[in-house]
Amino acid sequence: MESRFRGRALKLGPNISTEQILPARYSTLTKPEDLVPHVFEGIDPLFMSRMKKGDIIVAGANFGCGGSREIAAIAVKLSGLAAIVAESFSRIFYRNAMNIAFPLIEAAGVFPGIAEGAIIEVDLDKGLVRDITKMRNFHSVPYPDFMKTLMQVGGLEEYVRQRVKKTEL
Amino acid sequence: MTLTEKILANGAEVESVQAGQFITVKPQVILGTDLTAPLSIGIFRRMKATRVTNPDQIVLVVDHFTPANDRRSAEFSRFVREFVDAQGIRNFFDVGRGGISHLLLLELGLVVPGDIVIGADSRTCTGGVLGAFAAGVGSTDMAAAWALGETWLRVPETVKVEYSGRLQPWVGGKDMILRLIADIGADGARYRAIEFCGETIDTLPLSHRTTLCNMVVEAGAKNGIIQADETTLNWIRPRAKRNVRLFRADPDAKYEEVRRYDVSNLAPQVACPSISSNVKPVEALGTIHVHQVVVGSCTNGMIDDLRVAAGILSGYTINRKVRMIVLPGTQKIYKQALEEGLVATFTDAGAVVLPAGCGPCTGAHMGVLANGETAVTTTSRNFAGSMGDPGSSVYLANPAVAAASALTGVITDPRHIKK
Numbered sequence: 001m002e003s004r005f006r007g008r009a010l011k012l013g014p015n016i017s018t019e020q021i022l023p024a025r026y027s028t029l030t031k032p033e034d035l036v037p038h039v040f041e042g043i044d045p046l047f048m049s050r051m052k053k054g055d056i057i058v059a060g061a062n063f064g065c066g067g068s069r070e071i072a073a074i075a076v077k078l079s080g081l082a083a084i085v086a087e088s089f090s091r092i093f094y095r096n097a098m099n100i101a102f103p104l105i106e107a108a109g110v111f112p113g114i115a116e117g118a119i120i121e122v123d124l125d126k127g128l129v130r131d132i133t134k135m136r137n138f139h140s141v142p143y144p145d146f147m148k149t150l151m152q153v154g155g156l157e158e159y160v161r162q163r164v165k166k167t168e169l
Numbered sequence: 170m171t172l173t174e175k176i177l178a179n180g181a182e183v184e185s186v187q188a189g190q191f192i193t194v195k196p197q198v199i200l201g202t203d204l205t206a207p208l209s210i211g212i213f214r215r216m217k218a219t220r221v222t223n224p225d226q227i228v229l230v231v232d233h234f235t236p237a238n239d240r241r242s243a244e245f246s247r248f249v250r251e252f253v254d255a256q257g258i259r260n261f262f263d264v265g266r267g268g269i270s271h272l273l274l275l276e277l278g279l280v281v282p283g284d285i286v287i288g289a290d291s292r293t294c295t296g297g298v299l300g301a302f303a304a305g306v307g308s309t310d311m312a313a314a315w316a317l318g319e320t321w322l323r324v325p326e327t328v329k330v331e332y333s334g335r336l337q338p339w340v341g342g343k344d345m346i347l348r349l350i351a352d353i354g355a356d357g358a359r360y361r362a363i364e365f366c367g368e369t370i371d372t373l374p375l376s377h378r379t380t381l382c383n384m385v386v387e388a389g390a391k392n393g394i395i396q397a398d399e400t401t402l403n404w405i406r407p408r409a410k411r412n413v414r415l416f417r418a419d420p421d422a423k424y425e426e427v428r429r430y431d432v433s434n435l436a437p438q439v440a441c442p443s444i445s446s447n448v449k450p451v452e453a454l455g456t457i458h459v460h461q462v463v464v465g466s467c468t469n470g471m472i473d474d475l476r477v478a479a480g481i482l483s484g485y486t487i488n489r490k491v492r493m494i495v496l497p498g499t500q501k502i503y504k505q506a507l508e509e510g511l512v513a514t515f516t517d518a519g520a521v522v523l524p525a526g527c528g529p530c531t532g533a534h535m536g537v538l539a540n541g542e543t544a545v546t547t548t549s550r551n552f553a554g555s556m557g558d559p560g561s562s563v564y565l566a567n568p569a570v571a572a573a574s575a576l577t578g579v580i581t582d583p584r585h586i587k588k
Contacts, residue, residue, distance in 0.1 A: 070307035
């Protein structure tokens with residue numbers, strides 16, 4: 001995964017729940033092409049029509065609260081969004097995203113500070129979010145080492161696959 | 170160390186741990202449901218794992234779509250059954266044999282004090298009621314834990330919440346936790362452990378304690394925990410399948426925050442749409458008409474909860490504009506409700522009793538709300554669309570408030586029902 005990338009900011013509010021990210025009635029869908037059209041349908045039924053590949057969500061506090069369903073994080077990753085930048089994340093959603101190596105960046109001030117449609121740059125190594133439009137920086141806490149490892153190997157699935165392989169040798 | 174740190178240090182087989190540290194532990198219980206396990210099964214295969222490390226760590230419950238509501242959910246359940254057979258998993262509870270996973274773990278003694286429990290369901294935190302560390306995780310986490318027998322955890326900071334005073338009639342665990350969430354916010358305990366203690370907790374029945382721990386995730390917490398005491402041990406003794414390990418917090422344990430509540434004047438609390446921190450005392454609500462009332466679920470679906478609701482309904486019929494759904498937590502609770510005549514009370518009043526399971530709580534099955542409809546429910550979540558159409562509204566309350574509201578058709582203070 002690229003550790004530095006740019007994208008257009010799409011803003012969502014605070015306390016975005018997994019129900020809003022992917023309503024429960026779609027949680028038994030298994031094919032990516034079935035899931036993706038419903039991403040963020042619970043908050044904006046037209047979201048996928050205004051979203052472009054590589055866009056970055058900018059949200060308020062407690063993003064991903066509610067149910068534990070990982071399918072919500074998976075659907076977001078499959079949709080082509082590049083990352084989510086938020087004031088804070090709910091813990092299970094955060095864990096799920098780390099496990100599938102989808103970048104979440106927690107940085108104070110991003111929600112009031114970044115406007116809809118602004119071009120922003122994310123630097124995962126430095127823990128930096130930069131609003132290119134306004135030339136303003138937002139600092140995040142860089143990932144702890146264990147999370148860095150997970151992101152580098154491509155998520156927990158790959159991490160376990162390597163360990164399972166080792167035990168078999 | 171705090172109670173949570175003690176249990177995690179023991180699980181990680183180290184002398185001590187501190188908040189923020191990453192550790193690896195072997196959970197005693199890895200819980201999955203028909204909603205989240207199918208995804209894990211696919212991931213488990215992609216991990217090239219063939220056998221689970223220890224089938225006896227694993228508990229699988231069909232509770233979300235029970236009985237199956239459409240072909241897709243039927244496939245999901247079948248997928249789980251095939252995995253259970255292939256892996257020799259004994260703790261599997263299918264339609265009619267179990268109930269809601271979180272209450273089932275307590276009922277069957279599958280969780281005991283000192284345990285580490287992870288589950289691919291956000292309400293796994295319920296298990297903390299027995300003095301265990303219990304936290305929700307995702308499907309990849311569960312697949313990894315099946316494959317390796319272990320999981321990674323970040324040791325959480327602990328917030329201690331100490332209760333004093335005697336609760337008023339019709340007030341209980343639900344009101345205590347809603348008040349706390351209102352005060353600290355829906356993310357007020359994010360990544361943290363909440364340790365409940367104090368004289369009110371000491372005399373609080375297990376059912377009310379269960380509601381407290383069940384809802385900590387609504388404040389963003391990782392786990393909620395109550396140190397095992399006589400109440401816990403009386404519950405556990407006839408049920409436990411394993412040895413109990415009693416841990417207690419050190420006197421010099423480091424808490425990130427200590428909050429104190431005197432509950433003597435606490436009124437029934439109601440969480441208004443569409444976040445659980447939007448809480449008001451019931452008397453401050455004004456006139457809120459309701460279309461559906463739900464009593465039960467993993468949050469308030471124990472026999473005590475059903476008794477409270479039946480006690481209010483007894484001798485009355487519910488308002489003709491209201492549909493009332495009763496959702497017993499487990500099949501055993503359902504049976505007990507039958508034997509005690511509670512099911513007759515509900516039926517006579519005009520309520521429908523559902524099979525033990527998650528029912529309408531996920532908004533996917535049995536009791537889905539239409540656009541513009543309002544529900545008052547004893548469940549745990551009131552996000553927009555959490556019980557059906559995004560244009561529906563959900564109010565969270567205790568079983569007494571819910572039952573009283575079913576009688577009047579508006580959200581009602583149970584203290585106003587003449588008995």
